[in-house]
Amino acid sequence: MMPRNSGAVGGVCAYAPDMATVEDVRWLGSSLERSYEVFVRGRLKFRVGSIVYVAFSLDETEMGFGFPKEERAALVASTPEKFHLPRESEMRFNWVESSLAELDPVEACEFVVDAWRLCVPKKVSAAYDLTHPGGPGPDRPETGPADGPANGGER
Template identity: 60%
Template sequence: MITVDQIRAVALTLPRTHEALVRDRIKFRVGQIVYVALSRDETVMGFGFPKEERAALVAGEPAKFHLPRPSDLRFHWVCVWLDKIDEGEMRELVIDAWRMVVPKRVAAAFTETQR
């Protein structure tokens, strides 16, 4: 199962990211915008994801992905069970969620350094 330390190791390498503890939940933010959040029991990761694509993601792999609680459906957000993904997939989800909240030039500069 993916751990908080593995997620932290990816998230904290991303420019402008900081970690916050809010109501006993670990969240990774750029400014005040949360792009990854963990459930209190650290078994579920919520992450930023385009609203228009999330129904297809969940329908395609319902054993892995699920929608957030109804009160959070207004946000660009999807959830994943951490025991259903590997480290490579977690990394991709975290980086893609981060790209949604940073300026395009910051994301582009990061992508350039990864080549």
């Protein structure tokens, strides 16, 4: 399962056009229906109910995400510098790991949405498609110096 809307979405999903960061996808995970952010042993994760669909390493250099077991070997083989299999104890889950530095921000957002789709009812996913026909990204809140922490905004 490659990202649903592969390709650029105008770069609105991220600040840096060449490599993804946690902040590039954090707003998205927090905005998806039924999704919520948690910290487990210091690691940022996104859940739907009790199901984790995205998790970041402690140093925030890797992002693990829900991905169909049947398709992950092909994904890893296609670009091993970007993707790798989870550790042996997690192979039973629909999961793959990625290096954030190798993902572009739009691609990272697409993987987050596709992982979320695995956890929500089809009607919820279909409603997202109706409101986001261009894929993830257009709703990213604009942040800049004026709405940073010093001015009451979040970073």
